[in-house]
Every structure is written in structure tokens, then in C-alpha cells.
Amino acid sequence: MQPIITRFPPSPTGFLHIGGARTALFNWLFTRHHGGRFILRIEDTDVVRSTEDAIKAILDAMEWLGLDWDEGPYFQTQRLAIYREYLNRLLERGHAYYCECTPAALEEHRQAALAQGRKPKYDGRCRDRGLGPGPNRVIRFRCPQLGTTVLNDLIKGPILFDNAELDDLVLERSDGIPTYNFAVVIDDITMNITHVIRGDDHVPNTPRQILIYQALDVPLPSFAHVPMILGQDRAKLSKRHGATSVMAYKEMGYLPEALINYLVRLGWSHGDQEIFSREELIQHFSLENVGKSPSVFDPEKFIWLNAHYLRARSAESLVPLLEPFLAAREHPKKPAEYLAKAIRTLQPRTHDLVEMADAMNFYMVQDVSYDPAAAKKFLTPNMIEPFKKLIASLESLELFNEANLESAFHGVVSEMGLKLGKVAQPARVALTGSTVSPGLFEIIDVLGKEAVLRRLRKAVEYMSG
Template identity: 50%
Template sequence: MTTVRTRFAPSPTGFLHVGGARTALFSYLFARKHGGQFILRIEDTDLERSTPESVNAILEGMTWLGLDYDEGPFYQTQRFDRYHAVIDELLDKGLAYRCSCPKERLEKLRERQMAAKVKPRYDGHCRGKNIDPNEPHVVRFSNPVEGLVVVDDRVRGKVPFNNNELDDLIIRRSDGSPTYNLTVVVDDAEMNITDVIRGDDHLGNTARQINILRAWGKEPPRYAHLPMILGEDGSRLSKRHGAVSVIAFRDQGYLPEALLNYLVRLGWSHGDQEIFSIDEMIALFDLGSVNKAASSFDYDKLAWVNQHYLQHGDAKRIAHLLSPHLGHLGIDPSTGPELAAVVEAQAPRAKTLRELAEISTFIYQDFDDYDAAAAKKHLRPVAREPLERMRAALEMLALEDWQPEMLHHQVDQVAAELDLAMGKVAQPLRVAVVGRAASPGIDVTLHLVGKETVLRRIDRALDFIHAREAQA
């Protein structure tokens, strides 16, 4: 039985796009499910646009997502000698030819074909000619001129292409560099790739690559072409829709498992299930369940998935991921309570790590101003006595008793002494300590902020109320 081998083969001309990440994920899941290998190949033959920074962005994105590859990364620029050997072999066998057509001739040919409403393609002008290898030229593959090439696609079914509509495509440029369609063919064959999973924008290339493989005497791999990812407006997903790079999602505070979970559901489903662990993805993933239609990227749905993982993930791990987001806000988390406790208290109130950091700043830093509506409603003269009573009660607590249960008891006791509903005490206290009317339970809030800071902020609130009384 042949071992399954899949590959992810990005071009390093920019960041790792979520569309590429989904392709990598599907290739990874297929290999893992079938006990195979997942290979990373960097297709960097576009020497003008490929950059080391883009390579690093791809590797960084793959590492963050946890898509570990078994072999690679392989770089096509390190295999030029092998590509040239294959091109020379095709030339020797009459399966490719040199073409010296000047740019002007090709432009006029295209203009005539467009005017005649014929699909533009090279007309084979140099086929059979003896072009001097020393004069400027490209090398073209001699594509069959008759018959069909059928892409037996695992998502779209059988897709036929007429050979007379396929070009004698260039496989080596005039500068001597091999082209994409040639390098992919050589690598897929010599890396023993059994299953190529990629975007459906490559479907036309697949027909050409099958012809090259068969001419070269190689059996094509199995193919699966994934539908495009669109923005909510129906156009191809791009930066104008919002974040599209994997690293941008990381920086905005999304968890890698949430992004993977969201991406696996873009074009694939397993009943109505929405949440999948990576092990469940591997066990359940099936190319036969991939939709043929394009999928729309829903940022609200991603936020929902991310919130699920924030609430149900390991608090210590999430605390580790949260720490740099606090650092970006100028907060050293070591100056406050255990970060995992902050996560447990605040995670249900946030959709991203960035939001979680922002709503937790009150634990570490004094706020500049009260929320106007909250202060108007809760820091009124009527709240002065409850706050004074709470301050006295909290000041009497020993540090070892500064725990949620005891703090809750103190709030309850003051409310009972004043014959008030608990909210009439807890809400003014919350606004005094947090600056706004929303936070975790008042006992947890007081515990996280700490005794010294709580007393100081109550004093500030009492000053605020006193000033408000003076203005009345």
C-alpha cells in the first residue's frame, strides 16, 4: 500500500493568508488521518517577489498554528540544477522546444485572437524549428494538440479540458529560470506526493501539469481543489475585509486552535458539529465532505469560536498567551494576581485575548476617569454611607482573609445592616473599584484588585461623591 504524502507549497511573496492556512490544514489532516507524511515546500522561483521576510512569516504562521510538517521546508531555488536537467531531457525527447518569438509578435498575436474572440494562446510558431540555443529564447512544453485531459478531482468530480485550448506553456524563461508549472511537476513526482490539495484557482494549471507528467512518464498524483474563500460581500477575501494573515489574527488576540477550528468549517462539515479538537478533525476529516461552492469568511463567527476556546481552554495556557497582550498595554502581569485567576474571572466577558487584556487593565492600573453613565447612576450621595461602611469593614480584614468568600460575606453584611438590596452596595463599590458598572462578581473583583488598591479607590470615589454633593 502506498503511503499517503501531501504537501503545502506556498510562494513566499507575502504573509501566510488564511486561504493558504486552510489549504495547509486540510493537507495536514488528510496526511495525519491516513498515517502519511505532510511536507512543506517553499516555491520561491519568483526571484523578484520572493523575500526572506515572507519565508519567515510563513514558517512563523505554521509554527503558531501547530501544523507540524514531517519533511522540509524544501526550497525550489536550491533545486534549479535538477529542474534544468528535466527540461533538457524534455528537449532531447522532443517533448519541449525553444521559442525565440519576440514580445512584439506575441502581443500582436494576442490582439488578433482577442479581436476574433478566440481564447489567447501561443500558436506553436516555433514548434519544429531549430532555434540557436545561444540566442535569446524561452523553452516551451509541447502540449498535445488533440484530445482531452481530464482532472479527476476529489471535490469537483471529473473536469475535462480540451488540449487545443491549453497553451504550449513556458517551462524555462529567457533568463534561464524554470517556471512554476515545471518545478511543481518535478517536485511532486520526485517527492512522491500522492495527494495534492490546493485552491481551485489552480485547476487550469492541473490540466497542464498532468500533461507534463504523462509526457515525462510519471503518474499524476490524486487532486483535490478547494473552493475559494470570499469576503462577506462576495468578492475574494482581501485586506479590505479585515485581517487575512495568520499573524494578524494572532496579534489581534485569536487562539490558534480557534482559528484552525474556524478554518476547518470553511467548506467542510460533519453534521451540525461546530467545535472540533485537532484529534477530532483528524479522525473525522474527509475530502468527500468538502463543499464545491465558495465559502464566506464570517469574522463574527470566528469571534464566537474564539470566545468558546477562551472560556473552556486551560487557564494557565491562555494566561501564557495573554501575557504579551498585557505587555502591549504597558502592564507587567507579575505586579498583579496570578494571571490564570484573571483569565478564569474575565474570559467569559471577552472574545479575544486583546479584549481580555483591555478589560483587565483595572486590576493592574488605576483608571483615569469613571464611566460617565455608571458614575451618574451609582456614585450618588446616597451611595456615600454604603461605601464608607464597606471601607471600614474591608480595612479590618487581615490580608490572609482577603478571599472571595470572606469578601462576599462583608458585602452581604453591610447590605443587611443598612437594610439594602445587595446591588445597592455592590454596584457603587464596583464602580468605585473598576470605574465602570461591569466586572466579574464583586467578591472576585475585590480579591483580584487587592486590599491596598481597593481602599485607595474607595477613598477616591468618596471624594468624587463629596465633590458632587458640594455642587448640588
């Protein structure tokens, strides 16, 4: 059995988006599962729209997601000689021909056909003129007009196309650069690609590509077309659906393992399992379990997964990931140990790193500012006495740990004949400025004796003033 070789061929005309990332992921998983080779190929034949920035952005995103490749990146614009060679073979065998129709004339034809309700396809007027090379001439593929072409799709099953529906597509532009449909075939042939796994928006292209394989008399790879990812309006996911770039999610505080897990479950399943480690994914992934229908991108489920992975990670590993977000909020640097301890209290309470960085605020500042409503409700003069007792009790504590803190609190509370809640909320406001926070004793433990006493005294001052 021949080794499996797949490829991911983004065109560098923009960032790596969610749909492309899932296609890359499926290719990667399929390849890793079978122990094959995964090739990265940059399809930059659209020289007008391709940019260096986009190439870098795509590579960065692949790296962030942990989708490593075994070969490449190859660039199509560096392979022009190869395309030329295959083009000559096609020309020699009469499978291709020169055409001198101008884009303007073609466009006019299209419009006319559309206006009359006819199918807008190239009419083949240069087909048999026996034209040779010349300025402003393109090379077209001589498409068989009879018969049917069958695409045996691994996901969708057999799909039949009537060749009469196809027209003579352009293989090489007038500037000598091949078009996508030609370059992709030649690359897949010369790179020995065994499985072409791509979005099903490519299905209509496939019969034309198959015809080129046949004209060249080379064997076909296997094709697998995965359904689209749609936005919430059920249209193909695009910029207008909000964030669609992979790296935008990094900036929004998402974890790569969450994106991977979310994306893989869009179209693929393994029974009822929702959470997968990368190893499990490689172990279980197969094309047979890829569904046929498109799926809607659901930010709510994605955020749930992200929160899950945020909780699953060690607090220590989160420190370097969170630091840029903290720095963006202009907090001074704190020791990693302190940050990890603080992060641990926030892990079950936040869904992403942005939320976490915001929630970190009271751990990062010198003095907290009170939420006005919270202060008004809880920092009332009747709390002065309990707070003073609390301060005295905490001051005398040798070991400032959660257990001792808890008994110190309970001591004060019962002495005053109060419920813990009566003191806890005011203390929370005093320490964090807010009525919502991690557990009181966790906070105190992280903040440390000095900061806690300082904030409690400030609160007493506030209540007295």
C-alpha cells in the same frame, strides 16, 4: 499500499494568508490521518517577487498554527539542475521546443486576439522551427492539439478538458528559471507526492500539468481541489477584505486553535459537530467530507469560536499569551498568579486577547479613573454612609474570600434597608471606574483588601468633595 505523501508549496511573495493556511491544514490533516509524510516546499521561482521576509513569515505562521512538516523546507531555486534534467528529456523526445518570441510581440498578439474576440493563446509560431538554445529564448511545451485530458478530481469528480483549448506553455524562462507549471510537476514527481491537495484556482492548470506527466511517461498523483474561501462580497479573499494574513489574527488576539477550528469548518464537516480538538480532527478528517462549493469567511462566527477557546483554556496558560498585549499598554508587570486570577474573571466576558487586555485595565492600575457618566449616576452623596459601613465591615474581615465578602455586603445592605443592587453598582464604579465588569465579589477577591479599601476610601472622598 504506498505511504501517503503530501506537500504544501507556498510561494514566498507575501504572508501566509487564510486561504493558504486552510490548504496547508487540509494537507496536514489528511497526512496525519493516514500516517503519511507532509513536505514543505517553497516555490520561489518568481525570483523577482520572492523575499526572505516572506519565507520567515510563512514559517512563523506554520509554527504558530502547529502545522509541522516532515521534510523540507525545500527551495525550488536550489533544484535547478533537476528541472534541467527533465527538460532535456522533454526536449529529446520532442515534447518541448525553443521559442524566440519576445514578450512584447506575444503581448501584442494577445491584445489583437482579445480585440477580435478570439481566444488569446500562443499561436505556436516557433513550434516547428527546430530552434536550438540561444539568448532570450524560452522553452515551451508541445501541447497535444487533439484529444481530451481528464482530471479525476477527488473532490469534484471527473473534469474533462479539450486539448485544443490548451496552448504551448512556457516551461523555462529566458533566464533559465523554470515556470511554476513545470517546476511543480517535476517536484511532485521527484518528491513522490501521492496526493496534490490545493485550491481550486489551480484546476485550469491541471490538464497542462497532466500532459507533462504523460509526456514524461510517469504516473499521476491524485488530485483534490478544494473550493476557494471568499470575502463577504463573494469574491476570492484578498487584502481588500481586511485582515487576511494568519499572523494578523495573532496580533488581533486570536488563538491558533480557534483559527484551526474555524478554517477546517470552512469546506469540511463531520455531521453537526462544530468544536473539534486537534486529535478529533486528525481522527475524522477525510476528503470525502470536503464540500464542492466555495465558502464565505465570516468574522462573526470566527470570533465566537475564539471566545469559546478563550473560555476553554486554563487561565494560567493564557498569562504568557496576554502579557505582550499588557506590555503594549505599558502596564507594569504583575505576578503570574495575580494575572491568572484576574484573567479567570474575564474569560467568559471577552472574545479575544485584545479585548481582554483592555478589560484588564482596572486590575493593572494603581487608581482607577471614573467614567464620568457612571460616576455622576452612582457615586452620589447618599452612598457615603453605606460606603463607610462597608469599609468598616471589610476592614474587620479576617479572611478576604468571596463568601465572606458576600456576607459582609449583605450585612451592610440589610442594615441600611437597601437592595444589593443599590450598593453593588456604586461599589463597582468605585472599584473599576465603570458600570460594566466581572462579578463584584470576584473583583474584590482578585484586587485584595488593600486595593479595595483604598479605592472605596477614594470614592468616599470623591462623593464628599
